[in-house]
Amino acid sequence: MGIRKLDISPWITAPVDSRPALPGNRAADVAVVGAGYTGLSAALALRRAGVDVVVLERDFAGFGASGRNAGHLTPTIGKDLPTLLMLFGRTRTAQLVEFAEASVRSVEDTIRAHGIDCDYQPSGNVMAAVHPKQEARLRRAAGVAAQVGAHVQFLDRAEMRRRRLPPAFIAGAWEKRGGTLDPGKYVTGLRRAVLAAGITLYEQTPVQEIIEGPRPRLRTPHGIVTADAVVLATNAYTVELGHLRTAIYPLHDTLFESAPLNAAQLAEIGWPGREGIYTAHESLESYRLTTHGTIVGGSKGVRYPYGSALTRDSTAWTIAQNSRAFRDRFPTLAELPISHTWGGWIAMTLNFLPVLGVTGAHHNVYHALGYNGHGVAAATAMGPIVADCVLRRPNPHVDQFKRFPVPLPPEPLRWLMIRGMLGVVNAIDRRLDARVRRSTIKRS
Numbered sequence: 001m002g003i004r005k006l007d008i009s010p011w012i013t014a015p016v017d018s019r020p021a022l023p024g025n026r027a028a029d030v031a032v033v034g035a036g037y038t039g040l041s042a043a044l045a046l047r048r049a050g051v052d053v054v055v056l057e058r059d060f061a062g063f064g065a066s067g068r069n070a071g072h073l074t075p076t077i078g079k080d081l082p083t084l085l086m087l088f089g090r091t092r093t094a095q096l097v098e099f100a101e102a103s104v105r106s107v108e109d110t111i112r113a114h115g116i117d118c119d120y121q122p123s124g125n126v127m128a129a130v131h132p133k134q135e136a137r138l139r140r141a142a143g144v145a146a147q148v149g150a151h152v153q154f155l156d157r158a159e160m161r162r163r164r165l166p167p168a169f170i171a172g173a174w175e176k177r178g179g180t181l182d183p184g185k186y187v188t189g190l191r192r193a194v195l196a197a198g199i200t201l202y203e204q205t206p207v208q209e210i211i212e213g214p215r216p217r218l219r220t221p222h223g224i225v226t227a228d229a230v231v232l233a234t235n236a237y238t239v240e241l242g243h244l245r246t247a248i249y250p251l252h253d254t255l256f257e258s259a260p261l262n263a264a265q266l267a268e269i270g271w272p273g274r275e276g277i278y279t280a281h282e283s284l285e286s287y288r289l290t291t292h293g294t295i296v297g298g299s300k301g302v303r304y305p306y307g308s309a310l311t312r313d314s315t316a317w318t319i320a321q322n323s324r325a326f327r328d329r330f331p332t333l334a335e336l337p338i339s340h341t342w343g344g345w346i347a348m349t350l351n352f353l354p355v356l357g358v359t360g361a362h363h364n365v366y367h368a369l370g371y372n373g374h375g376v377a378a379a380t381a382m383g384p385i386v387a388d389c390v391l392r393r394p395n396p397h398v399d400q401f402k403r404f405p406v407p408l409p410p411e412p413l414r415w416l417m418i419r420g421m422l423g424v425v426n427a428i429d430r431r432l433d434a435r436v437r438r439s440t441i442k443r444s
Contacts, residue, residue: 003256003319006342010257011184012067014060015191022202024223028054030390031218031227033207033241036066037375038368039233040190041110041383047197049391054225055199056218058206058237062187065235065375068344070255070286070296071186072276073107073178074125075100075151076374079352081144087351092400094148096353099397101151103381104178107186110380116189119291122179125276126155128169130329131436134280135171142173151176164270166287168329169277180276180288183376210241212360229390232367233383235375236345239308246407247355248347248370249418250305254314255298256322256341257290261333266293268332281432282425285325294339295330298322299373301426302346304418307411314343328437346373350408354378356386356401366390 030046032039035057046053057063077100078084084093111120129135138154145152155163155172165172194201202220210230211217218225232238236250261269271289278286278299287297301318305311319341327334347370349355355370368386371378381397388395408414 003323003338004340005314006340008063009068009184009255009342009344010340011071011182012062012188015188018060019201019203021204022056022220022223022225026054026223026225028052028200028225028227030229030231031056031225032231032233033218034064034233034235034237035061035191035201035203036064036233036235037187037190037379038235038383038386039231040187040194041380042231042233042368042387043194043199043383044190044197045384045387046390047199049387051391053199054227055194055201056205056207056220056225057201057203060203061191061194061201062184064237065344065346066187066379067184068255068342069183069376070288070298071181071183071376072125072278072286072288073104073120073181073376074276074374075104075175075177075377077353077378081141081148081150085144085148090148095400097145097148097150099381099400100377101177102397103377106381106384107377110190111186114189114193116186116193118181118183118185118189120179120181121274123273123275124174124176124179125278126165126169126172126174127280128165128172128277129280130168130170131432132170133432137280138171138173145173163275164272165275165277166269166271166330168331169279174275178377180274181376182291186376207241210243210365212362212365214362214364216360216362216364229364229366231386231390232365232369233386235369235371235379236347237310238347238367238369240310243359243365244355244367244369245308248349249408249414250308250310250345251302251348252305252312252314252343253299253302253346253373254318254322254341254343255296256319256326256338258295258326258333259337259339260293261295261336265333265336269330281429283422283429285329287329295326297326298341300325302422304415304422306415310345314341318343325433328433331440346371346375348372350406354382354401356382356389356398358389
């Protein structure tokens with residue numbers, strides 16, 4: 001039986017209590033576009049401040065990356081800590097690390113505050129080496145972490161075996177904060193909290209145009225929302241609105257879920273701590289155990305679409321790349337089927353940092369996005385931060401991301417540049433994986 005391709009993900013389906021589409025014209029203090037982690041958490045923060053806020057969602061809450069990701073809650077920021085230190089120096093790197101760890105706490109606080117049952121396992125995540133070359137890189141990263149106050153511990157080979165992590169992973173840098181969760185249950189819990197707070201949510205309401213002015217207007221198929229301010233919480237989909245096209249670029253990411261492991265298979269691979277794992281490749285692989293005994297993994301073979309057109313799905317080649325990586329890392333599960341696969345769009349920036357700010361001639365169109373594939377924590381934390389921007393309230397994290405990122409060139413130069421970058425990192429990863437396979441054959 002072949003691998004089934006899902007329309008969305010195994011985490012989430014359309015809600016039975018779907019909110020109606022915008023039926024006509026509506027006025028509000030603030031209109032939030034996008035009902036993912038950022039949009040929903042921003043709406044809750046604005047509501048707590050007494051603001052009349054409406055949320056507009058093109059499909060249903062969680063349809064985008066918030067309901068499609070692998071569910072790793074990590075304090076990850078930037079490309080890696082050594083690169084951050086080189087680019088920004090110790091003081092700003094420490095500030096960014098503090099933001100990342102505070103972002104994890106914001107998710108944990110949100111789960112507690114709203115009683116969200118999302119199968120959260122606070123086990124941390126391990127950036128793992130599959131080859132000795134990566135091991136040296138992780139030692140350096142753990143050393144920098146100690147300098148800038150990150151709660152990261154290097155795990156040597158003996159410690160990895162003591163923890164009974166899957167044997168393909170030979171060393172690691174354990175991010176102690178965070179863990180894994182069910183992203184669909186989490187975003188659904190945020191949706192329930194928004195509705196319970198009396199916030200108006202319009203689903204099946206795509207925004208077709210943002211008409212700037214002293215009070216911007218959002219045109220939808222069946223009506224217009226007029227507000228004092230707009231918050232764009234649309235991440236990769238922002239490019240479809242014609243906004244921030246020089247700040248972010250979309251990549252298509254592919255994930256899979258295995259069939260359930262039986263008791264013997266679970267005992268064979270170990271992994272009793274259920275730490276999330278992502279590899280130290282240039283273009284990482286991720287793996288985690290779910291509460292129902294399956295393995296979710298993937299992220300090999302990300303793709304950039306020419307013109308940032310969010311139209312294509314996972315290709316057979318991409319699915320095959322992820323399947324082969326899974327077999328390489330878990331050779332004892334050779335007979336375990338991959339049940340299904342799915343994909344979604346993530347928003348990337350050239351400096352691997354989120355983008356926060358305000359645009360428009362009247363400075364009333366705010367945005368928070370660009371999470372570079374690590375959005376569970378940062379996207380949640382950015383909601384209240386962008387709400388503070390709208391409310392003109394001080395927030396210690398605002399200045400870290402208000403600097404405009406390095407601009408992306410226009411097409412076709414953008415396509416050539418991004419394809420070139422992906423080609424380089426994929427070539428590095430292919431060579432390393434080939435060396436891992438050769439060493440495995442020799443040992444066997």
